[in-house]
Amino acid sequence: MKISIVGGGLGGLTLARVLHVNGVQSTVYELDASPTARDQGGTLDMHEESGQRALREAGLFDQFRAVARDEGEAMRLMDGRGTVYIDDVAPEPGGRPEVDRKELKRILVESLPAGTVRWGAKVTSVTPSTITVGGETVESDLVVGADGAWSKVRPLLSDARPIYSGLSFVEIHLSDVDAKHPDAAAFVGPGSMFALDHGKGVMAQRNGDGRIRVYLAIRAEDENWAGTELVDPADPVQTRLRLLELFDDFAEPLRGLIADADATFVPRAIHALPVGHRWTRVPGVTLLGDAAHLMSPFAGEGANLAMLDGTDLALALAAGSDVETALTAYETAMFPRAEEAAHDSATNLVECFEPGGAQRLAGVMAG
Numbered sequence: 001m002k003i004s005i006v007g008g009g010l011g012g013l014t015l016a017r018v019l020h021v022n023g024v025q026s027t028v029y030e031l032d033a034s035p036t037a038r039d040q041g042g043t044l045d046m047h048e049e050s051g052q053r054a055l056r057e058a059g060l061f062d063q064f065r066a067v068a069r070d071e072g073e074a075m076r077l078m079d080g081r082g083t084v085y086i087d088d089v090a091p092e093p094g095g096r097p098e099v100d101r102k103e104l105k106r107i108l109v110e111s112l113p114a115g116t117v118r119w120g121a122k123v124t125s126v127t128p129s130t131i132t133v134g135g136e137t138v139e140s141d142l143v144v145g146a147d148g149a150w151s152k153v154r155p156l157l158s159d160a161r162p163i164y165s166g167l168s169f170v171e172i173h174l175s176d177v178d179a180k181h182p183d184a185a186a187f188v189g190p191g192s193m194f195a196l197d198h199g200k201g202v203m204a205q206r207n208g209d210g211r212i213r214v215y216l217a218i219r220a221e222d223e224n225w226a227g228t229e230l231v232d233p234a235d236p237v238q239t240r241l242r243l244l245e246l247f248d249d250f251a252e253p254l255r256g257l258i259a260d261a262d263a264t265f266v267p268r269a270i271h272a273l274p275v276g277h278r279w280t281r282v283p284g285v286t287l288l289g290d291a292a293h294l295m296s297p298f299a300g301e302g303a304n305l306a307m308l309d310g311t312d313l314a315l316a317l318a319a320g321s322d323v324e325t326a327l328t329a330y331e332t333a334m335f336p337r338a339e340e341a342a343h344d345s346a347t348n349l350v351e352c353f354e355p356g357g358a359q360r361l362a363g364v365m366a367g
């Protein structure tokens, strides 16, 4: 069976690894030139029933534990004035440990036989039985779209397109925080810190590389606004001033994260597929992860689900039945769980950015 996996994110790599562990070969086509070609994003908490289960099935749980950060589970929740509602500095370790996405990707890539991932391989067109990459057409018994939000494979199955959520992020970093920004390091703590108020948020997370990564969240009707009106990569001084002005009703330690950040500002409009996105079976092709069920990050499930999808699909394919039976079994389990997470994520987004979001979130978490 010739399996072509389009996209080497966490979902596609997990699929390839669990297939390999079960004696099935596949090829991953990834447009990035290497696993470290770009910033791989922040820290992820691995959930027992999804991300951790995937790592166990992949035979990589020990490697994961070696780089996981239990202290990263610490969480602070406050409003814009700095009134703290939750300060869970020392949660029970082991429940949902954090891991840097870069490390997780490295573990998966290193576990695959040489040649499984074709780096720098942008798939330019797809049919249910072929993919075209670098001018070459590759025949396939199965094409898996693991190619994220703007999937090239999805149109074979569905007309759905990601919809702008009404929320935009500007991503900033503070580097070498223990030495250079000890006050910010103490304020954020070893895990995550969320400050929500007035339809805005400062969401900071400690990463394993000595950095604090901060997502500044702003409600904006125009999905291009943050990238055109707010962030000017050529003028970080003015960008920083505009952000400080936008968050002038937030407490000083929160504004301090903006003031002390490195001079790189990355705008990100947050999109999601319609909740409950699904399709009718088309022979020889399926989707997983964000390609199947892109959602906003407010359920903390996207990467966990992508890894679980990859695992379930691999196990279904390795079970020995024909491809269509395996795809039906995989999709039947995947659709409802993705719908539930997408629903939670959409609800959480609204709840967090309505007035009183921090108090409400604290109530939900206490419940």
Ligand SMILES: Cc1cc2nc3c(=O)[nH]c(=O)nc-3n(C[C@H](O)[C@H](O)[C@H](O)COP(=O)(O)OP(=O)(O)OC[C@H]3O[C@@H](n4cnc5c(N)ncnc54)[C@H](O)[C@@H]3O)c2cc1C
Residues within 6 Å of the ligand: 006, 007, 008, 009, 010, 011, 012, 029, 030, 031, 032, 043, 044, 045, 121, 122, 123, 124, 146, 147, 148, 149, 150, 151, 152, 215, 288, 289, 290, 291, 297, 300, 301, 302, 303, 304, 305, 306
């Ligand atoms: C700000 C933010 C914070 C988040 N925080 C969390 C969190 O805390 N916990 C969590 O579980 N989830 C989180 N998520 C969601 C998570 O990042 C995604 O759900 C997850 O990365 C999806 O994995 P994937 O493998 O499906 O897709 P992706 O990670 O998007 O990977 C897709 C891959 O396909 C490649 N590709 C795309 N097109 C092509 C092509 N034509 N040819 C070849 N390759 C292609 C891309 O280069 C990419 O490597 C967050 C998301 C955001 C935006």
